[in-house]
Amino acid sequence: MRIGLFIPCYIDAFFPEVGIATLELLERLGHDVEYPRDQTCCGQPMANSGFNAECIDTEALFVRNFSGFDYIVGPSGSCVHHIRDNFDAVEQTDEVKEVRARTFELVEFLHDIEKVEAFPWARFPHxxxxxxxxxxxxxxxxxxxxxxxxxxxxxxxxxxxxxxxxxxxxxxxxxxxxxxxxxxxxxxxxxxxxxxxxxxxxxxxxxxxxxxxxxxxxxxxxxxxxxxxxxxxxxxxxxxxxxxxxx
Structure with a gap:
């Protein structure tokens, strides 16, 4: 399964360890994971502030970066919610709709798509x-x-x-x-x-x-x-x- 790794900008800037953990976890599960290096913000902060039309360039870039993957997976519910539900500044072509439909937050991907039954390498006694x-x-x-x-x-x-x-x-x-x-x-x-x-x-x-x-x-x-x-x-x-x- 070919996965495009979507790392939101605030994770990239402040919590890179979360992005690294997501990559390592997906690879542990046997996936071919790629990180498109031109990715930037998905546009959520602008849209949430009432500037939806100004999201068009960031949305178009997201589509160019992640088109063609089996799944796009990101460790951020709010960003994935924006892409799936509010990603409408850009023209809704078949390619755009496909990218939106294939974008998943990490938990729902592991639970609903992968249906992971065990994490034998993990221990957290807390x-x-x-x-x-x-x-x-x-x-x-x-x-x-x-x-x-x-x-x-x-x-x-x-x-x-x-x-x-x-x-x-x-x-x-x-x-x-x-x-x-x-x-x-x-x-x-x-x-x-x-x-x-x-x-x-x-x-x-x-x-x-x-x-x-x-x-x-x-x-x-x-x-x-x-x-x-x-x-x-x-x-x-x-x-x-x-x-x-x-x-």
Missing amino acids: RVGLHNSCGTLRRLGHAKPSELHEPFFSKPMDLLSKVDGIEFASPARPDECCGFGGTFAVFEEVVSTKMGYDKVSDHARAGAEYIVSADSSCLMHQKGCAQRIGVPVKFIHIAQILNGALA
């Missing part, structure tokens, strides 16, 4: 609190939103439960937004910060040593909030655990 970002929860279907009367499921938890030694903490309000929300954290700083304080405190009360998520942007926001109010929790992307970060 108690973790799972954070599902709003986009992955309600647009990518990572887990059951608490407001819906449906049977419980959680794709990240299902994958993580296959890692030796891991335990789960259960925060009181697991689906509550952490307050990041991209540009929301800039324009509504006070509200965003208070939401972040509440989120990390909830995980800490539940006994989490680590907060794990499929979105580094949410982890970045929560880490800053935790450091500011002295909450002693650590933060790690799910790709790093599944790749055997502490084995």
Whole structure:
């Protein structure tokens, strides 16, 4: 299976270890992974700020970079959500539609497409609190939103439960937004910060040593909030655990 590795710009700039873990994990699973070196931002920050038309060049570049792959996989729910659901500044040719349809976030790719049953190289003897970002929860279907009367499921938890030694903490309000929300954290700083304080405190009360998520942007926001109010929790992307970060 030929996979195009999509690494969002903020991961490239601030969390390269997440991109490396994603590459290594996909290769461990036997895939031919390529990283198009001309890739840049997918356009999400501009679109979220109301400048959708200005995304046309970044969207066109994304299509040129990733056309022809069996799958495009990225370790960011919010970016994949943008590509699949809001990637409409560029003309919707068959090629564009094909690229959008073949783009998957890492967790859903491993769970829904690969159906991975084991991570024998991974061990993580810690108690973790799972954070599902709003986009992955309600647009990518990572887990059951608490407001819906449906049977419980959680794709990240299902994958993580296959890692030796891991335990789960259960925060009181697991689906509550952490307050990041991209540009929301800039324009509504006070509200965003208070939401972040509440989120990390909830995980800490539940006994989490680590907060794990499929979105580094949410982890970045929560880490800053935790450091500011002295909450002693650590933060790690799910790709790093599944790749055997502490084995």
